[in-house]
Amino acid sequence: MEIEDIHKNVKILIGGIPYNVDEAEFMKPGKGRAIYRLKLRNLVNGSTADRTYHSGEKVEEAHTTNFEGQYLYQEGEHYVFMNTETFEQLLIDEKLLGNKKDFLKESMVVSILMMADQPIDITLPTFVELKVKVVESGVAPKRATITPQTKSAVMETGYAMAVPAFVKEGDVIKVDTRTGGYVERVGTKK
Amino acid sequence: MREADRNRLIRLKPNLQRRALIYEFTRAFFIEQGFLEVETPIRVPTIAPERHITPFASDSWFLSTSPELHMKRMLAAGYDRLFQVSHCFRSGERGRWHNPEFTMLEWYRVAADYRQVIQDIERLVVALVGKLGFGNQIKYRGQAIDISLPWPRVTVRDAFLQAAGWDPIAQPDPLRFDTDLVTKVLPSFVPSRPTVFMDYPAAMASLARLKPDEARVAERAEVFIGGLELANVYSELRDAREQESRFQETIAQIYLGQGKQIALPQRFLEAIASLPDCGGAALGIDRLVMLLCNVDSIDEVVAFTVDTA
Secondary structure, three states: OOOOHHOOOOEEOOOOOOEEEEEEEEEEOOOOOOOOEEEEEOOOOOOEEEEEEEOOOEOOOOOOOEEEEEEEEEOOOEEEEEEOOOOOOOEHHHHHHHHHHOOOOOOOOOEEEEEEOOOEEEEOOOOOEEEEEEEEEOOOOOOOOOOOEEEEEEEOOOOEEEEOOOOOOOOOEEEEOOOOEEEEEEOOOO | OOHHHHHHHHHHHHHHHHHHHHHHHHHHHHHHOOOOOOOOEEEOOOOOOOOOOOOOOEOOEEEEOOOOHHHHHHHHHOEEEEEEEEEEOOOOOOEEEEEEEEEEEEEEEEEEOHHOOOHHHHHHHHHHHHOOOOOOOEEOOEEEEOOOOOOOOOEEHHHHHHHHOOOOOOOHHHHHHHHHHHHHHHHOOOOOOOOOEEEEEEHHHEEOOEEEEEEEEEEEEEEEEEOEEEEEEEEEEOOOHHHHHHHHHHEEEEHHHHOOOOOOHHHHHHHHHOOOOOEEEEEEEEHHHHHHHHOHHHHHHHOOOOOOO
């Protein structure tokens, strides 16, 4: 496609690697050549890059599609998802998921980004609810402080994080998937 | 009416009110000095060929990219001080600082060169800022800008040598020029002052005359404030043969690069022989309003852009 047709959130290929256009700035000296400054995000590893293009240059569009996939189960180094419309199953390599696997619970629905027939990324819900599997054992620390006491805990997915002192094993807490941080307790063990 | 449309128009009202004040003060500024306000056609049979300005077609004519050619025909007929506020159209120009339809303030004065016209811009901006009650200091996107006169002047050659490490007068390279201008030279301008960037390479003279004592340099300047390219200024070229050969060269470049055939603006070329000594400026009013409303997008100073029209 022509560089003129690039706008925010178009996906392009550079050297076979898909990038999302996070920002596209059109700059042009009055009588001069148009210059397009792009802020790009590598869709495979999340790194960012700046690139400058001139009018008349061409860029390769990355043909991507999105679908809703339900996470079914883990099988070795792969995570198995099901397309909620076609019921087809899809294997995603653990490496591609990175930290996102910390928040994946069976039956959770996520958005899966595909290029040709290859998955390249998943988008999690902003908040997920996770059950607390283990909390830090031992006596609660007796420190004089006005900040809330926290302790470490391990979630049902294996994700280790800090939680407030009052959280118990078996509680369900809400976690922000963008920061990985605790939001609130939504259920407590009877 | 759509909610988003209504909300946008309500939000823009203070900026549009200030825009109207700026128009009122600008007209008063020129009329007090004996300038005549004129109107020239928006739909025109020919335009000044420019390699990097693409016109919109209107049947076999064009939407005007600039009022320059018609205003110079009036100067050639004896008008001595003219100004115009006109809508101009340039295809493909869209971004934070651009809308394909925009408003140009253009003026000419006879018996003047680009130096006097630069002073017109300085006095106009100081007058507008004073009338809006800001004194000599404005704030734009968090940056205090001192607009007291005179504004610093820097030559294209010195600014390029310092910020980009090469001399565009000695080694003309228009394509590299545009990239380095945007990415290296403009960011090097002192942010707390306006900058008059003057003496362009002859290859980028367009409709400006060359310096009598230095033929590699054109008497052309651009004024920048707060990172905004505000105005383009020329000592006007009066040599019809020279102007025609520049147009022919540009027409050939456009044909080679884009395969498009552009006609020469014949009536303009016929008038140049009678053009008096004069200087002129084209100032992007939308950018001036952006500066004086302290907003960083043209979308904040026009009621309807190409995306909301």
